[in-house]
Amino acid sequence: xxxxxxxxxxxxxxxxxxxxxxxxxxxxxxxxxxxxxxxxxxxxxxxxxxxxxxxxxxxxxxxxxxxxxxxxxxxxxxxxxxxxxxxxxxxxxxxxxxxxxxxxxxxxxxxxxxxxxxxxxxxxxxxxxxxxxxxxxxxxxxxxxxxxxxxxxxxxxxxxxxxxxxxxxxxxxxxxxxxxxxxxxxxxxxxxxxx
Numbered sequence: 001x002x003x004x005x006x007x008x009x010x011x012x013x014x015x016x017x018x019x020x021x022x023x024x025x026x027x028x029x030x031x032x033x034x035x036x037x038x039x040x041x042x043x044x045x046x047x048x049x050x051x052x053x054x055x056x057x058x059x060x061x062x063x064x065x066x067x068x069x070x071x072x073x074x075x076x077x078x079x080x081x082x083x084x085x086x087x088x089x090x091x092x093x094x095x096x097x098x099x100x101x102x103x104x105x106x107x108x109x110x111x112x113x114x115x116x117x118x119x120x121x122x123x124x125x126x127x128x129x130x131x132x133x134x135x136x137x138x139x140x141x142x143x144x145x146x147x148x149x150x151x152x153x154x155x156x157x158x159x160x161x162x163x164x165x166x167x168x169x170x171x172x173x174x175x176x177x178x179x180x181x182x183x184x185x186x187x188x189x190x191x192x193x194x195x
Contacts, residue, residue, distance in 0.1 A: 006021075019053060027174070031068070031115045034172060035101075035105055038157075039101065041168040043089050043094050044164070045094070049167070055089060059087070068105050068109075074102075078099070100156065100158055104155050104156035123144065141162040141165070146165075
């Protein structure tokens with residue numbers, strides 16, 4: 001159901017509303033889902049999230065449901081296949097980055113035990129709950145995203161600039177930027193449970 005109090009970026013399109021209500025800002029700790037979101041946020045570079053969200057099922061099909069081990073083993077033949085797949089954004093650089101990122105992801109998992117453990121250390125294991133009243137207060141990047149971008153790049157990741165990293169942090173619940181007026185803001189959600 002649409003609420004006019006939702007964060008205005010999600011509008012009334014059911015796919016967008018479901019993403020806003022069920023995923024955005026919800027803490028995510030599953031490594032495979034974290035890799036999916038990192039890939040999709042990187043794919044968004046220069047485009048709208050709506051474009052990516054509409055192609056999400058295509059990405060899942062084309063990239064073996066984000067099985068990181070399989071993606072890390074992709075070859076030039078897979079790149080050729082993917083750049084002709086209309087179900088995804090056919091940008092060769094982003095496709096190559098996804099494959100390289102899968103390899104970097106596996107190395108980081110092996111070293112740290114899990115990507116989740118490594119990632120959530122940047123927020124001391126707890127989501128940052130912001131108290132924003134309007135979308136004008138939501139930044140495009142922060143010191144957190146600058147640090148995360150720098151560290152991901154240091155580990156060999158591509159398409160992980162600070163703006164992408166901030167969107168990734170929002171998407172995976174490391175940062176909660178639901179507006180104070182939004183029913184999905186943690187304070188409002190907690191009040192709803194008490195009723």
